[in-house]
Amino acid sequence: MPELPEVEVVRAGLAPAVTGARIAAVDVLDERALTRHDAASGDFERLTTGAVIRAVVRRGKFLWLPIGEVAGRIPGDGRNDSRPRAIVGHLGMSGQMLLRTPDHPGDDRHARIRLHLEHPAHGELRVDFVDQRTFGSLAVDRMVATADGEVAGFSADVTGEWARSVPTQVSHIARDPLDPAFDDDLLFERMSRRASGVKRMLLDQGVVSGIGNIYADESLWAVGLHGEQPASSLSRPRRVELLRAVRDVLGKALVEGGTSFDAQYVNVNGQSGYFAHSLNAYGRAGEPCPRCGTPIVREAFMNRSSHRCPRCQRLRRRRAATAR
Template sequence: MPELPEVEVVRRGLARWVTGRTIESVRVLDARSLRRHVAGVEDFMGTVAGSRVRDVVRRGKFLWMILEESGHPEPLPRVALMAHLGMSGQLLIEEPEAPPEKHLRVRLQLSAATDEDGVNLPTELRFVDQRIFGGMFVAELEPTPDGQPGGLGDGLLPLIPHQAGHIARDPLDPAFSGEDFHVRLRARRTGFKRALLDQGLISGIGNIYADEALWAARMHYARPTDTMRRPDTERILDAVTSVMSRALAAGGTSFDSLYVNVNGSSGYFARELEAYGRAGQPCRRCAAAGRHTLLRRESFMGRSSFLCPWCQPRPRNARL
């Protein structure tokens, strides 16, 4: 499942290639990818075709394109085209004549456009999904409860799709409040990694980046949240922000061909992982200090947690 850095890489690609362009036509090749659009395929096509993409926005792992009637800018647009990537969803920018991908589900024809050098841009946005866990749908926009922008994007509109309204802000969101996170964190009374994975508390963090941030902050995943002091919270937020920023610079984390950017390229942050997936290998921080400590894999919530037993000692009052 792509996490915040991977979705943000896709958002930036879409913002560059799609913002300001009109979706001239829509072809649905597999209606299963529109199952979240309850009004049906014809309604989806009729709503999206002829719309102009005003902005591309992300909150946590949620991604949407704000739509407005082409040629009629609206102060507050009413709908957004949401893209749920699921386990294997991809949004690719292609030329219409390019060979169709094996698992191509939806084709959106875009209006002609050129880049800053006058080079013609590709005119088709494709939704490809091997496992069909993801999908596209149109959602109504509503005001954000705090009056701040709905998520990370250029338009900074105080609007959010109803389906994303329950998702907390993420650490890369300018409107994210570290103080609010600390207060709500201490009230959780659970293990710290479980809290990091709670998208209603802090969004965008999945298993990979939770393990990486905990390793960087020298914190065990079972640390009770109600024992967190402000310096502890600040330390983990700094670690999360640093890890995600580095992952963004590397184009995200790709372990196979299922996650790619809009131009089809894979991220390479997997080469820089310090903890996740490295069970049985030396902890690089310990090695730099002259210690030989092997990273460990432990079962957690039906998944795995990777940690260094020296750098991240298990607390006596551990809480899962």
């Protein structure tokens, strides 16, 4: 469930608590949480233990924590590679980053990885990576300079030496629509070359990141577009409209998620339904469209579901294609 707004809530909650903290110890409780960690680069525990967390950064649905040296020691493999590293995290479907006190009972059935931290101001604390369905993961990764030279993602501090670097695992992920460096014209241009449906494109993290099934459906509902409408068939004004809707939907969800956020408990499971009460199409099959009253329909799409209003969101075929 976590899409851009939920991941940003996690980032914003985590950042003040862990920035500047030293990783005193690491418990890997389930190796499956390290599926994206390249074992050849070194042992996850060894690469992280002793490191200091410099920031918490997000691009789309990816989070990363740049880590640096502490007390004269550079955590690493000793191969004298000075490129900075980061702990990269993806929450997958059910991942959570739970901020806890060190004495919190360790009875979490789905706790996969624990980071025991020492913060100069806040003392000892713990970050538990909890993930029921194990689609999420943590990894240590090298950082590379961003292709456009701009700040890599969203964080409070954009002046650190890591600010214009992105983990290699995230380098192929496009910027998200709320990123100040997002290139609107580049997106519109790429749409011209997309014969596939506009929803498929919205979900392609290499084109525009941060959007999942929920906010894709909501954005398409907002502008009255059918998800199977070929991206290349949209006029420029329609593309502009769609991007504006995406930003609006993500932004509103962010505000709502942010207001219901409890700093002591970073929950991204969607259980508290950050945005659930303001959904217009997603998950509302059979219920009246808030705009026209026609029942919302649910349709199979890419091994999941699409929700749309059959009246407001019609497929508009080109005249040439339907000529009889």
